[in-house]
Amino acid sequence: MSDTMDLAYLTSIVASNPSLQAIRIDQVFLFFTIVSLMKDDLLLLQPPERSPDVPPILLPPSAERFMASACKIPLVAVQACWTVFKGVLWKTRSPSCIGDSILRAQPMVFEGHGLPSGFTFHTFYPPTQFCSTPTCQRTLKNLRMIRAEQRWCVLYTLADGAIPVYAVHLMCEACGINYHHNFTVRNGQRVYYGGVPDVLQVGEHQFVEKHVIEMWMSLMDTWVSASSCANIYNRSLSRSKVPPPGWPIGFTVSSDHVWDAFVLHSLLEDASECEELLVVSHTGAQHSRFTELVQARNQHMRIEGQPEISHFCNRCTWWYYGPDGQGESALNPFHLPLMEMYVPQLIERPWQSLPMGYVSVILVAVSTIARSHSVRVKRLCVKGRKGKM
Numbered sequence: 001m002s003d004t005m006d007l008a009y010l011t012s013i014v015a016s017n018p019s020l021q022a023i024r025i026d027q028v029f030l031f032f033t034i035v036s037l038m039k040d041d042l043l044l045l046q047p048p049e050r051s052p053d054v055p056p057i058l059l060p061p062s063a064e065r066f067m068a069s070a071c072k073i074p075l076v077a078v079q080a081c082w083t084v085f086k087g088v089l090w091k092t093r094s095p096s097c098i099g100d101s102i103l104r105a106q107p108m109v110f111e112g113h114g115l116p117s118g119f120t121f122h123t124f125y126p127p128t129q130f131c132s133t134p135t136c137q138r139t140l141k142n143l144r145m146i147r148a149e150q151r152w153c154v155l156y157t158l159a160d161g162a163i164p165v166y167a168v169h170l171m172c173e174a175c176g177i178n179y180h181h182n183f184t185v186r187n188g189q190r191v192y193y194g195g196v197p198d199v200l201q202v203g204e205h206q207f208v209e210k211h212v213i214e215m216w217m218s219l220m221d222t223w224v225s226a227s228s229c230a231n232i233y234n235r236s237l238s239r240s241k242v243p244p245p246g247w248p249i250g251f252t253v254s255s256d257h258v259w260d261a262f263v264l265h266s267l268l269e270d271a272s273e274c275e276e277l278l279v280v281s282h283t284g285a286q287h288s289r290f291t292e293l294v295q296a297r298n299q300h301m302r303i304e305g306q307p308e309i310s311h312f313c314n315r316c317t318w319w320y321y322g323p324d325g326q327g328e329s330a331l332n333p334f335h336l337p338l339m340e341m342y343v344p345q346l347i348e349r350p351w352q353s354l355p356m357g358y359v360s361v362i363l364v365a366v367s368t369i370a371r372s373h374s375v376r377v378k379r380l381c382v383k384g385r386k387g388k389m
Contacts, residue, residue, distance in 0.1 A: 013084065013085075014028060017084055019077070019084075020081065022077070027072065027073055028081065030109070031078070031081050034071070034109070035067075035085075035089045037121065038063065039090070040123060041123055042063065043129065044168070046144075047146075048138075048143040052129050052144065053090075054090075055086040059078070059079070062119075063117070063119070064078050065117055066113055070109050070110075070113040070114070107160045111164065111244055120163075120164055121165065122165040123165060123167070124166070124181040124199065124207065125168050126169065126180060128179065129170070130145065131177060133177065136174050138174045145172050145179065147171045147173055148170050149168070149171075150168045152248050153166065153167045153205045155199065155207045155209070156238070156253060156257075157212065158211045158237065162238045163241075164244060164247050167201070167207070180201070181199070181201060181207075182201050185282045189279060189282060190279070190280050190281065191277055191279050192268060192279075192280075194271075194272060194277060196269050196272060202257050203260065210265070212233070212237075213262070213265045216229045216233075216262060219232070226262070227255040229255075229258045233253045234253055238253070256287070260287075263294065264290065266297075267290060267294070270297055
């Protein structure tokens with residue numbers, strides 16, 4: 001069977017199977033879409049030695065009931081669709097014949113039919129089913145992680161507002177590492193995966209799309225406060241949605257969520273540019289988790305992170321000559337109001353030949369600037385944005 005599927009191929013498959021001829025083509029499309037969004041859920045129920053590239057032989061009863069209710073087809077039709085299409089569905093994200101209108105309708109389908117069976121439109125899993133430790137005994141035996149914990153969460157999206165989601169993290173029983181959607185946890189340390197993902201976990205039960213975070217950051221560039229960003233989302237984008245009955249997590253965005261998203265996105269972006277992994281404590285209060293990293297980031301920006309540091313044109317640089325007129329030393333006064341606590345940068349300059357009077361004046365000026373700007377040590381300075389920790 002082909003790894004891809006267009007409308008003509010799909011129609012011929014349905015027409016050649018008597019068990020599928022009573023199903024409308026739009027119902028088959030919906031079935032395909034639901035399966036493409038549930039692959040990790042279905043895989044979690046399989047034995048650990050089963051390859052993730054091989055589809056389950058049978059669907060679990062809860063998944064069959066959900067698909068039958070959502071697609072409005074009998075259970076036997078669901079079983080028939082799975083028998084016929086499971087091979088090609090398991091190899092593709094979603095068939096090319098599925099339209100955008102069907103994909104956009106899925107959050108309401110899952111909220112109306114999936115929640116009673118334990119399925120949501122998004123269920124956030126780790127990016128891998130196997131432990132990434134090279135010496136892990138389970139990985140060497142090609143065994144997937146199956147010890148899982150599921151949590152109720154909320155996802156803040158740009159197109160659909162706030163929607164209920166589940167988050168599942170897997171534990172490697174051999175190494176003791178917990179794998180989450182954005183990071184791993186071991187010995188009280190949280191290590192984020194490389195890059196900036198499309199969805200960030202900004203709280204214990206809160207996830208935010210990257211596009212929403214970037215919208216908040218753009219608004220804050222125009223002097224919109226974090227509280228105002230949260231109110232804009234709650235009143236317009238979220239359209240005052242409320243959680244479904246029995247869902248224990250609220251849908252309201254707070255200013256803390258906005259700030260945590262702002263800081264985390266900026267730190268992940270910086271770590272990605274430096275080709276490093278972001279490492280923070282997994283314990284303690286959320287508001288203090290990133291404080292030391294923000295201060296280290298600011299220090300990096302002061303010392304070498306801004307293009308003005310290497311700027312030495314004759315209009316904004318003062319040039320001084322040694323007492324004997326030989327050699328020259330440079331000090332760029334433009335750096336002083338720009339960089340707080342800038343003594344380390346001055347020490348790197350060749351100013352040893354300056355007369356002691358000039359040296360004293362420079363150090364006094366730097367000390368004064370450092371004291372007047374010390375309040376900014378706990379402010380996040382990245383890409384022209386500032387945010388208080």
